[in-house]
Each structure stands twice: as C-alpha cells, then as structure tokens.
Amino acid sequence: MTPSQPLQAKYLQEDEISQKCRDLLPLLPREKGWITTSIYQYQGFWYPPKVLSGLLACQDHFQAHDTDVLLITAPKSGTTWLKAILFCLLNRAEFSGSMQHHSLLTQSPHNLVPFLENGLYFGQEIPNLASFASPRLFASHLPYHLLPTSVKDSGCKLVYLCRNPKDTFVSFWHFANKMRSKATGEMPLGECLDAFCRGAYPFGPYWDHAQGYYKASSEMPERVFFLRYEEMKEDPHVHVKRLADFLGCPLGKQELMDGTVDGILRMCSFDSLSALEVNKSGKLSTEVETEWFFRKGEVGDWLNHMSIEMGERIDRVTQENMHGSGLKL
Numbered sequence: 001m002t003p004s005q006p007l008q009a010k011y012l013q014e015d016e017i018s019q020k021c022r023d024l025l026p027l028l029p030r031e032k033g034w035i036t037t038s039i040y041q042y043q044g045f046w047y048p049p050k051v052l053s054g055l056l057a058c059q060d061h062f063q064a065h066d067t068d069v070l071l072i073t074a075p076k077s078g079t080t081w082l083k084a085i086l087f088c089l090l091n092r093a094e095f096s097g098s099m100q101h102h103s104l105l106t107q108s109p110h111n112l113v114p115f116l117e118n119g120l121y122f123g124q125e126i127p128n129l130a131s132f133a134s135p136r137l138f139a140s141h142l143p144y145h146l147l148p149t150s151v152k153d154s155g156c157k158l159v160y161l162c163r164n165p166k167d168t169f170v171s172f173w174h175f176a177n178k179m180r181s182k183a184t185g186e187m188p189l190g191e192c193l194d195a196f197c198r199g200a201y202p203f204g205p206y207w208d209h210a211q212g213y214y215k216a217s218s219e220m221p222e223r224v225f226f227l228r229y230e231e232m233k234e235d236p237h238v239h240v241k242r243l244a245d246f247l248g249c250p251l252g253k254q255e256l257m258d259g260t261v262d263g264i265l266r267m268c269s270f271d272s273l274s275a276l277e278v279n280k281s282g283k284l285s286t287e288v289e290t291e292w293f294f295r296k297g298e299v300g301d302w303l304n305h306m307s308i309e310m311g312e313r314i315d316r317v318t319q320e321n322m323h324g325s326g327l328k329l
C-alpha cells in the first residue's frame, strides 16, 4: 500500500462496481472524499462509488414485504444502538425467559441487521435474503426519495433515527479517521467541517436527509416513525414502548411487569454491547472493525472537539437549510 492510499473497508473500495454505476459516474458532480478518493452527487446526495452501485442495485432488485421493518438513519446517528433494540423487540418471543443465548451476545448488530445498500449484499442481491424470518429487519442510510419503489408501495414500516448534527459530525469525523490508514493520517477537523456544511460527505446533506423522513412521518405517521437519539437517551423506556406499539408488537401487561423493557435496554446499552468480545475485537465481512461503532455514545461530545464558533457554524447552516419544514435539529 502506498502512503497516500487510504485503507478502505470492502464496501467502500472502488472496484467491483456495476456497469450501470460505472456509466453514471462520469456524468455526476465529484468531490474529494473523507475516506474514499472521491464521492459523487446523485439526485441531491453524496456517495462513495461502491455505495452508489449498491444503491442502484438495491433500487432495481429489492422487493419489500408488507411486514418488513426498515431502520433508516444518516450515518453516525445511533444506528448500531437502534439495530440492537429493534432486533430485541422484534425477536423477543424467541429469547423470552433467558437472554443467555441471545444472538446479540455473539453477533454484531450490523450482522443481524444488514444495510440494504451495502454493495456486498446488493452487487447482485442479498445472498441469504430468503433466510430472513418475517418480520424482516433491515437498515439503510438511503434518503427517502431514493428508497426502492417497492418500499414506498408496500405497507412496510420505517423507523427513522436522527441525532444532533454537531455530535453526528464529530462521530463521523472520528469514524472516518479510523477508516483511513495510519499512513494517511487524520483528516483535519476544519476540512471535514467545510465539507459537512456543504453537505459533501457520504449520504449528506444531513438536513435534507432528516427532512425527507420528517415530512414522510408527518404525512404517514402509521408508516414512518421519527425518533431522536437524544430523546432515546433521555427516556428510553417511553420510546421503546412507543416503538413496540408502532411496529404492531405492543408490550403486554405481563411483559411490562416482568421487566422486558429493562432487559432489552440493558442488553443494548453502550456499556453492555461495547464490552462484548464480538464488538471489541470482531470484524465485519466488510473488514470494518466492530469496535469502531462504539466510541462514547454521549450527547454533547462535540464540545470536546469543536470550538463554540464551529458549533455555531453548524447551527447556522442547519437553520438556513430547514426550509420552513418545522423540523428542529
């Protein structure tokens, strides 16, 4: 590896992209990436080439079922946490009584709940799609207007999780630096901040992403559940119960009495998940190290990395880009 070559997880490598994507790339606006050499703007949002290839394949191949549940997030909004919680909620009958053999103890939330647009799954189509029991649970970072038609046309349910953009940005910056080889060194925070404020980073702009789902949730509250990381942190019990209601698997009287919600929240807490061997020293098939998904898991950590002025800049850009949507981030 030459010193200028970033270490790239498989799903970010620039080889093995579809011919459809290869033909499209030269027609698209291009920017320098934080992790990949370049990112491309497609229908208003930015992607590394392999993710774009996965997105196009996903749009062409994915057939949603009415019973599917999709967790949607912008990267670094708390996906790993919600993947674990939704997996526990939807599969709680299987593990009732004892958590000792729970899948989360030995598997990463990212293996149990795969991303739809991950190029490895959708180069052709998710290889083991047929083995997913109903209700199938997937995750995605796709913006609302780029979801496969079958998702919009089916009755499947979407859970959208967003997070304070300043913490999201800092989390992403840390993750990007983990992904870069030691040889290439850290990306300067200021350089990343410029790109973030222009929306030019994977799945950006952040505010457009959140607004797409906020609008969908206002129009179809029975299909799209809009949730914030900070709300989950503040009162997770309330929101887990609301999620169960929304997903059509409400917690019964007995479950509410026997501490089912406590059990799920304990199992999925930052401290529990990050202490598991699989999340400490594991690697995903994409070659991403599982520990990179667990850093601090705190609200307001941006203050430890950015100046007040930098924070105000993100606030200002966020305000400017709200377009009177009513959404407050």
Ligand SMILES: Nc1ncnc2c1ncn2[C@@H]1O[C@H](COP(=O)(O)OS(=O)(=O)O)[C@@H](OP(=O)(O)O)[C@H]1O
Residues within 6 Å of the ligand: 073, 074, 075, 076, 077, 078, 079, 080, 081, 167, 170, 171, 172, 174, 268, 269, 270, 271, 273, 293, 294, 295, 296, 297, 298, 301
């Ligand atoms: N269980 C739990 N509880 C609370 N917070 C958690 C949890 N697991 C992961 N995290 C924090 O979420 C941040 C990673 O974001 P994502 O999981 O969305 O990453 S990804 O988009 O799937 O790559 C990242 O946030 P930062 O710590 O601020 O970087 C993780 O630490």
